[in-house]
Amino acid sequence: xxxxxxxxxxxxxxxxxxxxxxxxxxxxxxxxxxxxxxxxxxxxxxxxxxxxxxxxxxxxxxxxxxxxxxxxxxxxxxxxxxxxxxxxxxxxxxxxxxxxxxxxxxxxxxxxxxxxxxxxxxxxxxxxxxxxxxxxxxxxxxxxxxxxxxxxxxxxxxxxxxxxxxxxxxxxxxxxxxxxxxxxxxxxxxxxxxxxxxxxxxxxxxxxxxxxxxxxxxxxxxxxxxxxxxxxxxxxxxxxxxxxxxxxxxxxxxxxxxxxxxxxxxxxxxxxxxxxxxxxxxxxxxxxxxxxxxxxxxx
Amino acid sequence: xxxxxxxxxxxxxxxxxxxxxxxxxxxxxxxxxxxxxxxxxxxxxxxxxxxxxxxxxxxxxxxxxxxxxxxxxxxxxxxxxxxxxxxxxxxxxxxxxxxxxxxxxxxxxxxxxxxxxxxxxxxxxxxxxxxxxxxxxxxxxxxxxxxxxxxxxxxxxxxxxxxxxxxxxxxxxxxxxxxxxxxxxxxxxxxxxxxxxxxxxxxxxxxxxxxxxxxxxxxxxxxxxxxxxxxxxxxxxxxxxxxxxxxxxxxxxxxxxxxxxxxxxxxxxxxxxxxxxxxxxxxxxxxxxxxxxxxxxxxxxxxxxxxxxxxxxxxxxxxxxxxxxxxxxxxxxxxxxxxxxxxxxxxxxxxxxxxxxxxxxxxxxxxxxxxxxxxxxxxxxxxxxxxxxxxx
Numbered sequence: 001x002x003x004x005x006x007x008x009x010x011x012x013x014x015x016x017x018x019x020x021x022x023x024x025x026x027x028x029x030x031x032x033x034x035x036x037x038x039x040x041x042x043x044x045x046x047x048x049x050x051x052x053x054x055x056x057x058x059x060x061x062x063x064x065x066x067x068x069x070x071x072x073x074x075x076x077x078x079x080x081x082x083x084x085x086x087x088x089x090x091x092x093x094x095x096x097x098x099x100x101x102x103x104x105x106x107x108x109x110x111x112x113x114x115x116x117x118x119x120x121x122x123x124x125x126x127x128x129x130x131x132x133x134x135x136x137x138x139x140x141x142x143x144x145x146x147x148x149x150x151x152x153x154x155x156x157x158x159x160x161x162x163x164x165x166x167x168x169x170x171x172x173x174x175x176x177x178x179x180x181x182x183x184x185x186x187x188x189x190x191x192x193x194x195x196x197x198x199x200x201x202x203x204x205x206x207x208x209x210x211x212x213x214x215x216x217x218x219x220x221x222x223x224x225x226x227x228x229x230x231x232x233x234x235x236x237x238x239x240x241x242x243x244x245x246x247x248x249x250x251x252x253x254x255x256x257x258x259x260x261x262x263x264x265x266x267x268x269x270x271x272x273x274x275x276x277x278x279x280x281x282x283x284x285x286x287x288x289x290x291x292x293x294x295x296x297x298x299x
Numbered sequence: 300x301x302x303x304x305x306x307x308x309x310x311x312x313x314x315x316x317x318x319x320x321x322x323x324x325x326x327x328x329x330x331x332x333x334x335x336x337x338x339x340x341x342x343x344x345x346x347x348x349x350x351x352x353x354x355x356x357x358x359x360x361x362x363x364x365x366x367x368x369x370x371x372x373x374x375x376x377x378x379x380x381x382x383x384x385x386x387x388x389x390x391x392x393x394x395x396x397x398x399x400x401x402x403x404x405x406x407x408x409x410x411x412x413x414x415x416x417x418x419x420x421x422x423x424x425x426x427x428x429x430x431x432x433x434x435x436x437x438x439x440x441x442x443x444x445x446x447x448x449x450x451x452x453x454x455x456x457x458x459x460x461x462x463x464x465x466x467x468x469x470x471x472x473x474x475x476x477x478x479x480x481x482x483x484x485x486x487x488x489x490x491x492x493x494x495x496x497x498x499x500x501x502x503x504x505x506x507x508x509x510x511x512x513x514x515x516x517x518x519x520x521x522x523x524x525x526x527x528x529x530x531x532x533x534x535x536x537x538x539x540x541x542x543x544x545x546x547x548x549x550x551x552x553x554x555x556x557x558x559x560x561x562x563x564x565x566x567x568x569x570x571x572x573x574x575x576x577x578x579x580x581x582x583x584x585x586x587x588x589x590x591x592x593x594x595x596x597x598x599x600x601x602x603x604x605x606x607x608x609x610x611x612x613x614x615x616x617x618x619x620x621x622x623x624x625x626x627x628x629x630x631x632x633x634x635x636x637x638x639x640x641x642x643x644x645x646x647x648x649x650x651x652x653x654x655x656x657x658x659x660x661x662x663x664x665x666x667x668x669x670x671x672x673x674x675x676x677x678x679x680x681x682x683x684x685x686x687x688x689x690x691x
Contacts, residue, residue, distance in 0.1 A: 190389065192388065193391050193393065195356075195358050195385075195387065195391070196385070196391040198377070198379060199357075199358075199378045199379060199383065199384070199385050200408060200470065201379055201404075201405075201408040202380075202408055202409065203378060203379035207408060211393055211396075211404065215393070215395040218395075
């Protein structure tokens with residue numbers, strides 16, 4: 001039957017039609033996200049523990065307890081350090097790799113794939129792999145380092161080295177993603193600008209980078225900074241599988257703290273309050289991202 | 300650099316070849332641009348004119364041949380070392396830099412070290428400070444000459460099209476290049492602004508006295524502003540000459556067809572036993588010096604086609620198919636009496652005196668027509684009287 005003769009069902013043309021079509025998505029949003037969110041937010045204002053008595057409304061008491069909790073303070077500090085390590089390195093690595101790949105003629109697709117692979121791999125599985133790679137006795141990395149005459153430590157068990165080690169894994173898994181955005185940005189560098197700087201400058205790569213490429217990539221860079229911050233804030237897999245917050249709480253990060261409070265210590269209200277704060281931070285960053293994207297579009 | 304001897308041209312391209320893949324894009328190009336001259340590279344898209352310009356700029360390498368700018372052979376030099384200035388089609392201003400920063404960039408890149416440029420605001424070196432002052436003065440000077448002092452601190456997005464063009468020209472001219480290359484700088488403008496921008500470029504070029512190569516596919520533009528025009532067809536310079544030479548005295552049928560709006564009328568003809576040319580009912584009294592029976596193409600500009608009201612029997616009768624009134628003059632499209640295929644276009648000051656369907660007698664003065672052999676090369680045609688005189 002020709003397309004023109006397809007009958008539009010009567011119900012679609014009623015006022016309720018569009019709402020009916022939106023309904024499945026809205027239902028999922030409500031059931032899976034909004035209701036749980038509301039319950040979490042509500043729980044944060046009670047003294048409810050999993051398995052405890054009926055909840056009592058306690059106002060901001062839970063938040064006060066949370067802010068005074070030493071583990072929470074450690075988790076906030078560790079998360080901040082983790083983000084501070086991962087975000088700049090991810091961005092710089094992504095940019096550097098993208099610049100190199102964009103310059104190499106043949107094999108671009110191959111290199112792009114190699115560097116992007118960590119981003120698509122399941123981080124939980126990769127965590128196990130990294131744990132083995134870094135294992136002090138049998139791991140490949142310490143063995144190679146020993147062959148080269150270094151004395152590798154037991155990083156994952158060292159309170160000073162554990163967080164940077166996890167950060168390194170985080171960078172490894174995120175840089176490819178950042179690279180992809182930079183590569184896309186590099187594709188749109190105006191050709192005539194590149195030629196203009198070849199004539200105006202002294203023909204060096206630095207001139208081209210400084211005056212053409214990097215300014216052109218500025219909006220992409222802000223975007224990459226924001227999303228890699230959000231990703232770094234959400235670090236969990238590596239911590240849960242490799243270090244379990246240790247050693248000596250050196251890798252106790254925000255999400256692992258929430259997980260522990262909720263499911264090991266059953267201080268459900270504290271976990272809920274921490275979640276509310278966490279969501280607030282992520283939301284704020286998302287707003288920054290939205291603002292930056294809108295700024296980029298209006299230029 | 301050594302002193303410039305007399306007779307040194309601003310640009311001299313010799314025997315340049317260039318091919319991409321298997322296809323030759325440029326073949327045996329020679330081109331000379333005198334000091335202070337505007338030379339247009341005119342041709343349809345794909346004729347190689349932009350490639351030639353890019354080879355001159357150093358953005359593309361020729362397979363063979365030399366490029367000399369002033370007294371210097373620059374064939375092997377990178378673009379930045381050639382001392383050429385270029386205005387791109389998109390103008391290619393750095394979008395994040397102000398007009399002033401755009402104009403000063405070529406100077407800063409040349410006179411300051413990278414560290415000095417980066418740490419410029421800290422004012423660490425006294426030598427760098429004095430260079431910065433010189434650069435500022437140079438930029439102020441050029442901005443004044445281009446009349447953009449008031450807007451020079453704006454970023455390109457906040458400038459008008461004309462101001463942007465001036466900033467682009469300022470950036471090109473600020474370092475006293477001997478040669479200014481313009482790659483279709485007007486093609487993105489609409490018709491009215493275009494003429495204005497074109498005049499502005501000529502004015503600025505004359506004021507600065509810099510030699511200029513101007514790439515365009517618009518023949519009106521090329522004829523209007525150039526001292527010389529290089530008509531490029533199929534990767535070769537088909538003809539090099541003044542605008543008048545290109546228009547009145549084309550060396551080949553292809554050039555004659557490419558230059559002029561509307562396109563030159565071309566009639567198929569043949570030489571008869573007495574040596575005269577017969578074409579579409581017209582008899583042209585010329586001597587081409589080729590054997591009888593040979594085919595020739597007779598090309599005649601619309602302004603040379605004469606429409607007469609008289610009853611001169613020797614003139615063929617054509618029917619007016621269509622009138623195009625341009626105000627100051629008009630075009631009369633003429634077809635055969637049967638009204639079939641369009642035959643000729645005539646330019647007439649009083650086009651409106653005719654009506655479609657009118658039958659008119661038309662003549663082509665033999666001395667105004669151009670004659671081309673079958674291979675498209677020009678045949679010298681002497682009017683009979685002169686030919687007879689020449690024979691004595």
